[in-house]
Amino acid sequence: MKRLLFLLAVLAATAAPATAAAQVFRVVSPAPVVSLPSYEVPNAPGSIVLPFALSNPPAQPETLAYGELVALWQQAGAAYGVPWQVLGAINKIESNFGGNMGPSSAGALGWMQFIPDTWMRWGMDADGDGVANPWDPQDAVFAAARYLAAAGAHEDIERAIFAYNHANWYVEDVLELAALFGDDPFSFGSPDLVFAAADLEQRMADARARVAEAGTGIARAEGRLDELSWKRLQAELRAGNPDLSNSEFRRLEARVARLVASQETLQARIDRLRAEQAEAVAVLEALREEQSAAAFSPSLAGGFGGEEIGDYVFPVGGGPELVSVAHTHHDYPAADIAAPQGSPLYALTNTVVTESYPEGNGKCGIGFKLRTESGVVFVYCHLSYLEPHVVPGAALGVGAPVGLVGSTGNSTGPHLHLAFDPAVAYPQEEPWFESFAGRAFSWQDAPTPEQPGLAAPKRATPAGGRVFRVVQPHVVHFTK
Numbered sequence: 001m002k003r004l005l006f007l008l009a010v011l012a013a014t015a016a017p018a019t020a021a022a023q024v025f026r027v028v029s030p031a032p033v034v035s036l037p038s039y040e041v042p043n044a045p046g047s048i049v050l051p052f053a054l055s056n057p058p059a060q061p062e063t064l065a066y067g068e069l070v071a072l073w074q075q076a077g078a079a080y081g082v083p084w085q086v087l088g089a090i091n092k093i094e095s096n097f098g099g100n101m102g103p104s105s106a107g108a109l110g111w112m113q114f115i116p117d118t119w120m121r122w123g124m125d126a127d128g129d130g131v132a133n134p135w136d137p138q139d140a141v142f143a144a145a146r147y148l149a150a151a152g153a154h155e156d157i158e159r160a161i162f163a164y165n166h167a168n169w170y171v172e173d174v175l176e177l178a179a180l181f182g183d184d185p186f187s188f189g190s191p192d193l194v195f196a197a198a199d200l201e202q203r204m205a206d207a208r209a210r211v212a213e214a215g216t217g218i219a220r221a222e223g224r225l226d227e228l229s230w231k232r233l234q235a236e237l238r239a240g241n242p243d244l245s246n247s248e249f250r251r252l253e254a255r256v257a258r259l260v261a262s263q264e265t266l267q268a269r270i271d272r273l274r275a276e277q278a279e280a281v282a283v284l285e286a287l288r289e290e291q292s293a294a295a296f297s298p299s300l301a302g303g304f305g306g307e308e309i310g311d312y313v314f315p316v317g318g319g320p321e322l323v324s325v326a327h328t329h330h331d332y333p334a335a336d337i338a339a340p341q342g343s344p345l346y347a348l349t350n351t352v353v354t355e356s357y358p359e360g361n362g363k364c365g366i367g368f369k370l371r372t373e374s375g376v377v378f379v380y381c382h383l384s385y386l387e388p389h390v391v392p393g394a395a396l397g398v399g400a401p402v403g404l405v406g407s408t409g410n411s412t413g414p415h416l417h418l419a420f421d422p423a424v425a426y427p428q429e430e431p432w433f434e435s436f437a438g439r440a441f442s443w444q445d446a447p448t449p450e451q452p453g454l455a456a457p458k459r460a461t462p463a464g465g466r467v468f469r470v471v472q473p474h475v476v477h478f479t480k
Helices: 002-014 066-080 084-095 116-122 137-150 157-164 168-181 191-239 246-294
Strands: 335-338 344-346 351-361 365-372 377-386 401-405 415-420
Touching: 066 084, 066 137, 084 137, 084 157, 084 168, 116 137, 137 157, 157 168, 191 246, 191 351, 191 365, 191 377, 191 401, 351 377, 365 401
Parallel strands: none
Antiparallel strands: 335 415, 344 401, 351 365, 365 377, 377 401, 377 415
16 A cells, blocks of 8 residues: 555656756655654664574565665655665665675675664664564665765765765765766656666676686686596507506506597587587677667776776776785785686786787686786786687787686686786785775775775766755654
């Protein structure tokens, strides 16, 4: 019944004439459906009932359709006087609309990526089922609106967003994305772009995962094929000994036959994986063309941290929740940048490829070397896939895709091994590398510091001169 009433309100409001002028975030006023906790006072210890295991995601996460998501953001925004477009943007950036709910490496979890301690203070039971559940979309989105209100959203929405994540770039990304949702809260404006970008991003991630899985399988199968080739050669050499007895010769002959059969099976597997990889690469290339044609921004399409610092980008995509690195390496200066298999890799600056190993090269596995304009040489190792254009002599612009994270060669898990050639210093000690801490990666062996100059967010005005403010926020009476 409550959803029907709300949808009727939506239909009625869409008939209202659209307003012109600067971009304004308004707050709608649907009737509250539950008694909401105050944003002025956090939860008292033990006052909320939590899921049985707060850090464990549900076996069957709830998914919401486009219209349901918009309605939820609008309800929560109206209840706490927070622009619903901001809630939608945070929902996209934090969990991709519930598609990637963690827990993250920092322990953030659920639809709006709350740290458990913060959830204990500001989490809530918005759907009335008796449990304050961050994995539940209604509980999480309402709690995010409550937290933003408590952080001062009524007076300064930018500072409230900054409280949600202490980074200027985060504030700017949220506001830029929020602007895509249109002027009027009941007019969907252009949020189709946001959902189209999210869908495209997920399809690209799926295609990259298929390419990487096939590449890793090929590398493993080829390694096994090399082992069998050596064993077969040894057996054939032994079988050529004229002093062997007939029984020993027959035993070796049978062993050679088994090895040949195993080789043929492995080669068939390699051929199948190569075909699967080629198909996945074709899909990925088509999606890249779709991305380029749609002109999605890097923040929507999943880039290398969403920015270029100086002449560099961070070479591994995915962001600080998924990408991490230590200050040291186990035996010589290098950076082992951990990231999920299939994460995109980029040319870290303008470079020329000097060597490439698409089939693998010893301990490095699949990889390549590139030389910067100043003559410095970097080596990338352990890829699951190398882009076909990464060949000796090829010029790569900063941020050009070069391959996918893997675990080929001498590797115990998916990561990019990045090193100077020769390895005379640690790449992670370079100023450009350190500048991406907290933006594109997190430190494994030390706290990740906030970026310099983030004591207070700067005013961000997205393209087009959009203005973000709350106009006549709905007044709600809260229980304390």
